Amino acid sequence: MAPSDYNVVDLATSTKRELNQQLHALAANTNETLWRVENPQGQHALAVGLDSPVTVEIAGHAGYYCAGMNKQATIVVEGNAGVGVAENMMSGKVHVKGDASQSAGATAHGGLLVIDGDASARCGISMKGIDIVVKGSIGPMSAFMGQSGNLVVLGDAGDALGDSIYEAKLFVRGKVKSLGADCIEKDLRDEHKADLRRLLDEAGLPDVQPDEFKRYGSARTLYNFHVDNAAAY
Amino acid sequence: MCGIVGLFLKDKALEPQLGSLLAGMLEVMTDRGPDSAGFAVYGGGNADHVKLTVRGAGLDRIVNQFGKAVTVTVRDTHAILSVPIDLEERVRGWLATERPDLVVIGTGQRIELYKEVGLPADVATRFGLAGMSGTHGIGHTRMATESAVTTDGAHPFSTGADQCLVHNGSLSNHRSLRRMLEPQGIHFATDNDSEVAAGYLSWKLREGATLAQALEASLDDLDGFFTFVVGTESGFAVVRDPISCKPAVMAETDQYVAFGSEYRALVGLPGIENARVFEPEPARVYAWERN
Numbered sequence: 116m117a118p119s120d121y122n123v124v125d126l127a128t129s130t131k132r133e134l135n136q137q138l139h140a141l142a143a144n145t146n147e148t149l150w151r152v153e154n155p156q157g158q159h160a161l162a163v164g165l166d167s168p169v170t171v172e173i174a175g176h177a178g179y180y181c182a183g184m185n186k187q188a189t190i191v192v193e194g195n196a197g198v199g200v201a202e203n204m205m206s207g208k209v210h211v212k213g214d215a216s217q218s219a220g221a222t223a224h225g226g227l228l229v230i231d232g233d234a235s236a237r238c239g240i241s242m243k244g245i246d247i248v249v250k251g252s253i254g255p256m257s258a259f260m261g262q263s264g265n266l267v268v269l270g271d272a273g274d275a276l277g278d279s280i281y282e283a284k285l286f287v288r289g290k291v292k293s294l295g296a297d298c299i300e301k302d303l304r305d306e307h308k309a310d311l312r313r314l315l316d317e318a319g320l321p322d323v324q325p326d327e328f329k330r331y332g333s334a335r336t337l338y339n340f341h342v343d344n345a346a347a348y
Numbered sequence: 349m350c351g352i353v354g355l356f357l358k359d360k361a362l363e364p365q366l367g368s369l370l371a372g373m374l375e376v377m378t379d380r381g382p383d384s385a386g387f388a389v390y391g392g393g394n395a396d397h398v399k400l401t402v403r404g405a406g407l408d409r410i411v412n413q414f415g416k417a418v419t420v421t422v423r424d425t426h427a428i429l430s431v432p433i434d435l436e437e438r439v440r441g442w443l444a445t446e447r448p449d450l451v452v453i454g455t456g457q458r459i460e461l462y463k464e465v466g467l468p469a470d471v472a473t474r475f476g477l478a479g480m481s482g483t484h485g486i487g488h489t490r491m492a493t494e495s496a497v498t499t500d501g502a503h504p505f506s507t508g509a510d511q512c513l514v515h516n517g518s519l520s521n522h523r524s525l526r527r528m529l530e531p532q533g534i535h536f537a538t539d540n541d542s543e544v545a546a547g548y549l550s551w552k553l554r555e556g557a558t559l560a561q562a563l564e565a566s567l568d569d570l571d572g573f574f575t576f577v578v579g580t581e582s583g584f585a586v587v588r589d590p591i592s593c594k595p596a597v598m599a600e601t602d603q604y605v606a607f608g609s610e611y612r613a614l615v616g617l618p619g620i621e622n623a624r625v626f627e628p629e630p631a632r633v634y635a636w637e638r639n
Contacts, residue, residue: 157611176611176625195625197611198595216627217592235627236592254592255630 122147127154131161141167143187157197162190165207179216182209185226201228204245217254220247223264229318236273239266242283248318258283259295267314269323277331281338285331286311288323297337303330350516351377351489351609352503354577355617356584356636357482359603362618366391367480371472372616373608374487378468380609381489384502385471386463388512388579391482393458398436398509400429401454401461402443403499410450413442424474425499426453426462451537456510458482458581463502483638484584486577486607488514495540505543507534508550510581515542516594516609517573525569545570549578559583560635567631577607585635592630599623605636 124134134152141147143166150171155161159178162171165188173181176194185204192200195213204223211219214232221237223245233251239258252270259275261283271289278295284307285298294300303325311325353373357363367389374385393399402410407427411420417435421428431439443450454461462475468489472478488503495501504512519525522541525548530536534547548570552562559580566576566587573593578585586607588596599606599614601623608614611625628634 156615159610159612175621178610178612195597195611195627197597213625214627216595216597236630256591 121149121151123151123153125153126156126158131158134161135163138162138165138167138169138171138188141165141169143167145169155194159197162188165190168207176213185209195232196230201226201245204228214251215249219249220245225264227314227317233270239264239283242266246314246317248314248320250318250320252289255292256295258285261285265310265314267311267318267328269320277333279337280331280333282333284310286328287331288328291329291331294331297334298331299334301330301332303328349380349491349493351380351613352487352514352516352575352577352607353377353609353613354484354486354514354579354584354586354605354607356484356605357603358605362603363483364481366482366485367476368478369617370480370485370487371469371477373606373613374472374477374489375469376613376616377487377489377609381491382467383492383497384463384465384490384499385468385488386461386490386502386504386514387472387475387477387485387487388454388459388461388504388506389477389480389482389485390458390510390579390581391460391480393456394430395457397430397432397457399454399456399458399460400431400436400439400443400452401459401506402427402429402450403453403463404447404450406447407450410447413446414439423462423476425464426475428460453537454506454512456506456581459506459510459512459579461504461506461512463488463499463504465497465499465502484579486512486514486579486584493518500538501540503542504579505538505540505546507536507543507547508553510579511546511550511553512579513542513546513549514577515545516575517589519545519570519572519574521571541572545574545576553580558635559585559637560633563587563633563635567633575609582638583635585633586628587633588628588630590631592628596628597625598628598634599625 152173155175157178163183166186168187170189178197180199182190183202189208192211196211198216201209202221204226206225211230215234217235219234220228222241228247230249234253236254238253242261242264245264248267255273262281268287272291275295277298308325419430503514506512519541522544575594
């Protein structure tokens, strides 16, 4: 049961559209800052497109695109999240307490995505500034074409990590099955350790040390124009 | 798009509810496939009999030909013929010559297979799925993308005794596989790519592979996008292509293993709140066998 200062929306009796409309109507200075969504039952597009500094707790599993396009809000999924959680997030925080399906944090420009369990294939694909911390492992083709932001993985990474990567920074503590095209291991410098420390603290991991990670990023041989390759473009 | 579901019971106490649970899962997947629906249920069987699932019109005229030896249970456009094994050839011969309008879509000791054009809930109701019991079942809701909306194009596909498959995705080398399989005696009734996948597995099983081995081999030989859910007389298995293009969620408890294209399909299952919910990894075979 939620404390009395929560606004509770029970999806057994309300529609998802009613939920999202209530959340969209909130002003930036709203006093209704705590929301709890009961009986989510894996529905898609829960708490999408928020733009106010509120906290929304989803009491169970969420379907596709949960918390997509988020700005400012903190959204907590107390279960697993389906495909595309926090896709295109701009700011704020999304915390998945279970596993996340494919394309977690895809194309997101900002904010922090924390996944307590594993994330499936294509985590952080085309990430554009988001910070992602995965406490478990991530699937194949993660951070494909990642442009900026940080992807921190405490477990292992699947095949083709960082394929065709631009300037996103990847930190993996476990094993990497294989690196994608133009992705290489790089030095873990002090500035990266500082970034890691900040991200690990924000994700509630004060005991994990930055030194335990390896850094991966772009060799920058693929995305620059070379006149010798002109015929190939 | 298409939606696929599967339910494999470990707990005998749930067996009377198999049909109603599967019907609920199928209906939730209507958004993924409103064009047609189908399901296969592994119910009771008799070691001396084979069940033929026959589809067509005028099904009540079958029974007179064989008297009491063959029982015919008509459900809407389908009939289940329970045939003593020594009569199977005669019954099949009679069907082929006298009733070429009928199609045998499933054969086996325990499998019954139903599929029809229409909304999943309507299809389930027409065949009385909710009242069926059994040990495991699989289902499919189809959004036709590459071929016409016909009952022939509906899943599951069954190409061997007590075998069936539902598929979400599309295969790119099904023509060459078909050319390889047909000389091996694998018969196809439609031009559907998913039927070729079913036929491939039937061929591997016939060659002595276990269900898990057959699916392992399919990862090498089948090209395209696929999530398969497969049933055999005693087995249930799931596999996804190496890119895991198509969605899949599974849940396991002490009572059952369940599969859905989306988690929503699983929310009506008993004890789902405490199930281990996981996403099957790409290119990894998950298989269970009945004790």
